[in-house]
Amino acid sequence: MPNVPPAATANPPPRSLGGVSGQRVQPWRDPSAKPMIQIQEVRKTFGDFVAVDGVSVDIFPGELFALLGGSGCGKTTLLRMLAGFEIPTEGRILIDGQDMSTVPPYARPVNMMFQSYALFPHMSVEQNVGFGLRMDGVSKADTANRVAEALDLVQMGSFAKRRPHQLSGGQRQRVALARSLIKRPKVLLLDEPLGALDKKLREQTQLELLNIQSKVGITFVIVTHDQEEAMTLADRISVMDRGRIQQLGTPAEIYEFPKNRFVANFIGSVNLFEATLAVDEPDRAELDCPDFGGRIHVGHGVTGTIGMEFSVAVRPEKIRMSRKPLVDLPNQMQGTIKQIVYLGDISIYFIEVGGGKQVRVTQPNLDRWAEGEFTWEDRVHIGWAADGGVVLAQ
Incomplete structure (x- = not known):
């Protein structure tokens, strides 16, 4: 049988409005749930170059959905098609049940927040945030109330009179978010919104963004190349290439x-071990792996034929390391520590095993001087459980 995650519960608990501590709902597992966004076999070409190639996905109300991938994978092009800045060569995009094929960007129920923030330098914070409402002819009183509400949401009420150049990068990001939310779109599109922030501020802002999204309940679609950002923010991730x-x-x-x-x-x-299938039973499999120096044991069956080539993927944190044999683990080998990277909370060990292959192992630093337990050129035993790896056919 294939290695698949366990089935989700049929009736997931409701999502809390309290932010990251709340339980997330999973409407994509509910056959009766109605998507907010439907991307149907969308293809986009620029001359001979295919930027987006037959993408289909449903995104649900209140979901925070991430488009993740490297440069040139098509994620930003897909976001621009949602916004209406690009028109699909083939396929359809529906938002809240309406086909967007003939709907111009300004008439779509979406707003977009750019990485550059695009704030008007000659306007104050409150003028920037209220610009869209003024263009729509909203009264001064209503605009003032909604601007104050939006600034309070992003904790920028005390900065209302300042100009953008008087703000930090994180503060400008909050102003741009308030401006994007003030028109109450059904969908907010975010193009690398935190890319200009330093690491610590970016991590803090990610949590704030999650809380804000939970409070407003708007569907967010975020484009990012940062895997940690996608993992932190998203209900679901679409990995593109x-x-x-x-x-x-x-x-x-x-x-x-x-x-x-x-x-x-x-x-x-990840550590990837190239192997060939040797034994395949319903509850276990064995794969011959020269780099491993023997057979890798897997705690489930594999969809394939004997002799078929696979890769066994093992995350560094799934691997245990010891000076003594790991007799309780079915997969183990010996190696020599060739490199150590100390990161404070964890240390990364690069261990050379038979054939010159290097295996990456991470260990939490539970003791203050944990980095002294192992050192360069130490001979160690490493191993992982039967369910510690994933068998990949591609």
Whole structure:
């Protein structure tokens, strides 16, 4: 049988409006749920170049959905088609049941927040936030009330009179978010919204963005190349490469059960062992692996034929390391520590095993001087459980 994540519950608990601590709903598992966005066999070409190649996906109301991939994978082109800045060469995009084929960008129930924030430098914070309402002819009183409400939502009420150049990068990002939300769109599109922030501020802002999205209940579609950002923010992630969706799922599904080598490599760190199938039973499998120096044991059956080539993907944190043999683990080998990277909370060990292959192992630093337990050129035993790896056919 294939290595797949366990089935979700039929009736998931409701999503809390309290932010990241709340339980997320999973409407994509409910056959009766109505999508907010329907992308149907969308293809976009620029001359001979295929930017988006037959993408189909449903995105649901209140979902925070991430388009994740490297440069040129098609994620930004897909976002621009949602916004109406690009027209699909083939296929359809529906938002709240309406075909967007003939709907111009300004008439779509969406708003877009750009990485550059695009704030007007000659306007104050409150003028920037209220600009769209003024263009729509909303009264001064209503505009003032909604601007105050939007600024309070992003905790920028005390900065209303300042100009953009008087704000930090994180504050400008909040102003841009308030301006994007003030017209109450059904869908907010975010193009690398946190890319200009430093690492610590970006992590803080990610949590704030989650809380804001939970409070307003608007569907968010975010484009990012940052896997950690996608894992932190998204209910579901669409991993893209060369214009196609390589895998669609929750962060846990994509990380723990990658569908192919590309996803396994792109999301997090992974060790890949090339192997051939030797034994395949309903509840176990064995694969011959020269780099491993023997057979890799897997705690489930594999969809394939004897002699078929596979890759076994093992995350670094799934591997245990010891000076003594790991007799309780079915998969183990010996190696020599060739490199150590100390990151504070964890240390990364690069261990050379038979044939010169290097295996990456991460260990939490539970003790203050944990980095002294192992050192360069130490001979160690490493191993993982039968369910610690994922067998990939692609």
